Amino acid sequence: MKKLNTSMNKVAALFCFTVITFINVNALNTKPFPKDFKFGVATAAYQIEGGWNEDGKGENIWDHLVHTNPTAVANNDTGDTACDSYHKYKEDVAMLKYLGVSHYRFSLSWTRLLPNGFANKVNQRGVQYYKNLIKELKDNGIQPLVTLYHWEMPQTLQELGGFLNNNFIDWFGDYAELCFKLFGDDVTNWLTFNEPGPICQHGYGLGDLAPLYKSPGIGEYICGKNLVLAHARAWHIYDDLFRSKQKGSVGIVIDSRWFEPETNKTEDIQAAEVMRHFVWGTYINPLINGDHSSIVKEKIAKRSKQQGFKRSRLPEFTEEEQKYLKGTLDIIGLNHYSTYLISAQKHPDPDAMGFYVDCEAVARQSDDWEKGGTDWMRVVPWGIRKLLKWIKHTFNNPKIMITENGFCDNKDKLLDDDRRINYIKTYLSNIRDAMDKDGVNVVGYTLWSLMDNFEWTLGYTQKFGIYHVDFNSPNRTRTKKKSADYYKKVIATRCLTDM
Template structure:
């Protein structure tokens, strides 16, 4: 049964990307990031050996890109500010006036075209020299981040609609300390716990600094959140799911939104001697400086079961000690990315925020479908006819609409991403954009999904077969 799904007035239609994934190096002077350093050390880790040197060349093409945002229906867009560009002395030293000029021009251009700048301060791009000082394990790096954040508030506060301290802070912890997909690829849970605590503290200290400025904008955080589903109602499966939920979801969500740490997580870290070091005053700062707005990144659910195999007690302590992934029969997959497609998960996530986090003002800050070899779907004019992406967007947004109808305070939807951009290690293997990018020429071409997105934004909704909802 088809029905027009209309979204609330002033709904935020847009997309997101990050500085390291889109800007390119530019000519402002920029410190080396961990990604640039890692590429020099191990280019074989990066798909087709493509670095972040050029990416989408947004630094030089931002005016053209803002017009493309407008043509694809954006009334908002989330960018990040490069810490390494702002402080080319490795994240410390003197702020770079050329970087300030670039970002002010970019955000002014956005505002003049009716596109609200949503600005994220940290998206995986640690300046390498700060990583050498310990990265997020170091209190010195926390202090440097707060200086960077405060500088950004002062230089761009008049242009920014909403601020965000971090994007997916869980990512660097998993990648750098447990799973080896971020530099420096350490396997040490306790050091990861220390880095996670300092990230949470940095978030709170940045919010504390922001509140002193008296802006009308809000500040929050963007978290990658996957609802955790146990294989069955067997108590062992449920226990496994609860531990996974504490480790992967509540670990950042609770302290960054509520100001407290989940009891189950603290008990587990104490039992296994994995607690980070901290000062009592840190807990007060975290308690008193929580997110005012929450970005929800949703791509896939997390399905788990109780462990059926033993643990090597001489091996490193890891979350997998407590669970195994459950490969649910019949699940739909994005085979290119290896992720399950489960639209109802976005609804369950929204309800969790409504029911357990004070129904904080929130928006879908990332959701999207990466597909390899999209040239297969080009028509004779060179346009990618990506009906699969249109269906993906509609199917997820239908559940967002349902959540809003049931009282969830979801204010917008940002797709990942705007123009096909460089991805961490995967580089350009999978494409996510509303606009396709020719790597050889940097030519941008709006995909069929970009045309759909423009019409959806213009109509503030779309026609949908609601019988598909459960």
């Protein structure tokens, strides 16, 4: 405990300046983005493709969930058809071409390529679909930014334990190697996993996302360990077998709010820093420095001992694993949407277990912040600048790609989406400030999302797209929103201006 208090006092001193620094959120930064700065949009396979059982595709955990437990999703919605991008990918690429984006972030469906999850049986029709999509993108001057895993575990592998099975590291490595081999001559930018936090904390801890497995404070940490080791396996495969020829990069996508201290009290400053490390120290620190953050290790070890465990509930990395992990990150993909105010728990529950209680912090959002269309969405543009600045100082200014950022509403056919435009404008302004005034190494921005889509357990009730999709139409008709033209203008001029 003494060691923890000492390290946290240093934290308090270091970040006190960050807390009290005033950022003028009203001053729009109209300085042009650099010529090599990349603008794109993002989607994910299960959220847009549909064709869930077509042309040899196997079942994944979301297929399984929506068909066996339909009430887990709003309105019993499914991704069976979604935006029907499996059949309409050329129309999607035409939309991308209209926007003028430099890149398109999309994910591969593991079971469309490997129906049973294992690399012994490759589905050539699935391979051809992605080859066709990639060719269509490149023919239109758009670079593919490909995510290998966006929450789509093959159901066959889940029935063997999924992320809780140490063999997952090999299964994922085999899948990644196949993808590098099949598509690597045309894809140079790879992302292994999208958002380890929701995968592990919500999929294997709280159990409110597929596969609905509930093991707070134990299963979620086993998931995290195997996930980062699987990322490292993919990175090493690329580095050993493909990098010299394909000359690409392999990164991972972390989702992170900004955690702002509720007050300038030392305990709240410390609690906010603990929250940051529970996100970044669990998933990013191992890939940069070879191990979990000391703050995370000390906190969970202390609570585990108090609860009678013989060892920490957070699995340790062996020395060999630490060496294998260290330095396996070419770029950080950052998904950021909002900010939370953090205060220290006054009376932590000594028996509680789980990511969101082991940190012994309380998170809330201010009622003064503009609300979006879902409970967790608040518009806090200055949060992204503070987060980017913190990443720079914590991890020695790594290369960062904003891989998701966007605004949701819950109104169907809302084409004059001025609130989304304001969100894009103000968040991009703060990103520009972080680059220009704070020296953060941000190389690109990827808006979520190209079009309205299946938002997991929220179904089709949340609208993030800059194109509206009519989910009642067999044709899944796409209609441009006002924000699409605004974003097109930003990309063309590389400047933030009014419409």
